[in-house]
Amino acid sequence: MQLKKSFRVSIYAAFAVLSLSGAVWFLANWQKDLSTGEIWQQVAANMLMIHGGTAMLALLLIGALIPVHLLRGWRSRRNRVSGAVVVTINTVLIATAFGLYYLGSEALRPWISWIHLAAGCSVVLLLPVHIWLGRRESKAKRDASANTLASVSHQPALSIVRIQESPVKNSDRMTGKRDKRARS
Numbered sequence: 001m002q003l004k005k006s007f008r009v010s011i012y013a014a015f016a017v018l019s020l021s022g023a024v025w026f027l028a029n030w031q032k033d034l035s036t037g038e039i040w041q042q043v044a045a046n047m048l049m050i051h052g053g054t055a056m057l058a059l060l061l062i063g064a065l066i067p068v069h070l071l072r073g074w075r076s077r078r079n080r081v082s083g084a085v086v087v088t089i090n091t092v093l094i095a096t097a098f099g100l101y102y103l104g105s106e107a108l109r110p111w112i113s114w115i116h117l118a119a120g121c122s123v124v125l126l127l128p129v130h131i132w133l134g135r136r137e138s139k140a141k142r143d144a145s146a147n148t149l150a151s152v153s154h155q156p157a158l159s160i161v162r163i164q165e166s167p168v169k170n171s172d173r174m175t176g177k178r179d180k181r182a183r184s
Contacts, residue, residue: 002138003069011065014058019124021051026117055097062090079137082130089126092119 003011025047032040073083096116103109 003065007061007064007068011058011061014054014061015123015127017054018051018058019120021047021054022117022120025051052101059094073134079130079134082126082133085126086123086130089119089123092116093123 002008025044028040028044028047031037032044070083070087073079093116096112096119099112100109100116103112
């Protein structure tokens with residue numbers, strides 16, 4: 001299901017900012033533990049704010065994506081496996097983000113953080129695959145339909161068959177009325 005260009009660009013931009021801010025936060029967080037520089041602490045905090053704000057926008061976009069893309073794609077039985085994987089990974093990201101933000105358990109937090117990081121890396125890899133598979137399938141369908149139309153248009157028309165007009169007028173077909181000639 002091809003999305004409108006503005007919507008598609010918004011989703012791509014949100015996921016790109018999420019990916020970059022998450023990666024920069026990870027590096028800054030790793031650096032702040034290794035060095036004594038306060039700059040890494042500030043970079044990590046800023047990246048976390050950008051990441052969290054963009055995640056809220058991404059949640060809105062994902063919510064809008066459900067009726068216009070996900071449900072239609074599921075009903076048409078197209079790209080289901082990769083779509084289900086992307087939905088599952090996004091669900092894990094949402095659940096772990098909730099856990100990171102709201103759970104205060106120091107025992108669970110490192111596990112949730114690593115799961116969130118792994119899911120984030122996975123979606124960076126699998127979302128482009130889902131898009132590529134969908135475009136490949138759409139192109140194959142367009143090519144097949146173009147070939148079908150081309151083969152149908154080259155078939156000769158049967159000119160020996162004459163279609164006789166019905167005594168019922170087009171306007172009367174809607175109301176069920178018949179012409180007087182048809183009744184006699």
